[in-house]
Structures are given as C-alpha cells and as structure tokens.
Amino acid sequence: MDTPGNVIDKLMTVNLKIYYNLCSKDRDKLCDLNLQRLSLQDEVSLLVDKIAKNQLKAIDISRPQHKTY
C-alpha cells in the first residue's frame, strides 16, 4: 500500500518530469503527466485525511523495510 511519504515522492518526480517536458511539443505526454499529478495530489489528500480520522494506523502505512545498508 502506498504511504503519504511515498505518494509525495511520486508527486515530486512527476512535477520534475513536467518541468523538463514543458518545452517539448508532445502535448499528449504533458496532458498525461498532468493527469498523473492531479490524481497523486488527490491520493495524498485522501491518505492524510484518513490518517487524521484515525482510519489508518502505523501498521497500515508501514512500508516494507529494506535490509540494513
């Protein structure tokens, strides 16, 4: 399951992609990226809202921990 931190990270990457594609003439790609951005924004809001209403607990949003690097 995606966590707020995870989704914010995705959102930043999509924003960077939009920034670097602004000069391109590929409008379809830009529209697609913009839709991704909007849905990620909604997802962050939804997750934060659920946390605020205590519908999500630490166990629900704990990401699989990597090994100790």
Added chain:
Amino acid sequence: MTSATLPSLSCSYFSKILVKVILDVRNMLLYDNMLNNLTVENITELPDAIPLTLLQENNPVDSDTIGSLISKLSCVTIQMWHNQDILYKIRTMSEKDFVIEYGSEMAKLHALIKRACDLNVQRTDLMDAIDRKLLQLAQ
C-alpha cells in the same frame, strides 16, 4: 532576549537564507548548463565540478516539521534526478566508449554510483519520516 536583538537576529537569519538560495540557484544553473553541454568527451569532467558528497543536512531529524521534511525530500529528489541523468548517459554508451571514458577513471564512476545509492537511502529515510510525522500529528 531583548526586543532590540530580534530585528538583527532575524536580519542575519534571512541574509543566511538569501545566500543559500543564491548559491542553490547558481549551482542549479551551472548544473543545467553542464548537462546541456554533456557529451561523451566531457562526461568525466562532471564529477570534478559537482560536489559528490551527500548533503548531511538533508537527513531527517526529530525537530523537523512536515514542511521541512517535504522540502528536504524535494531537494533529494532533484539531486537524484540529476545524478540519474549522468548515469543514463552511461547507459547509452557502447562498451568501447565506456572503457575509453572510464577505463582509468573508476574512482569517479564509483563515486557516482555510490552517490545514487546514498541519495536513495536518504530519500527512503525521508519518506518514512514523513509517514511517522503524519501519524504523530494525528495522535
């Protein structure tokens, strides 16, 4: 602390921030300029011009707020983006080009790959810190 010292304190604080912003913008412009002029011939010059050390101030600390954590994550994401640009340049090289460019420059390549791994760990730590902070705020 007297009220007279507050304006001078905030003034020095904002001047420090201003200097940091100017340096960041200068580094980003330098970075973009170098990446735009990136060719197989000058790729080995990049690591010398760009600091390869990880910015320790971007590590999450207990006193961070949600805003500062997101700001740090944003910085690390941009650094990773630029670092990946250099690594993807290597991806398009043929084996011959790679040996020509990095045959005697393995230390630089090691630094680039190590930085990509370190940035990814820093990014993961920041994402976990954001999740923990949000849960802490909700409790």
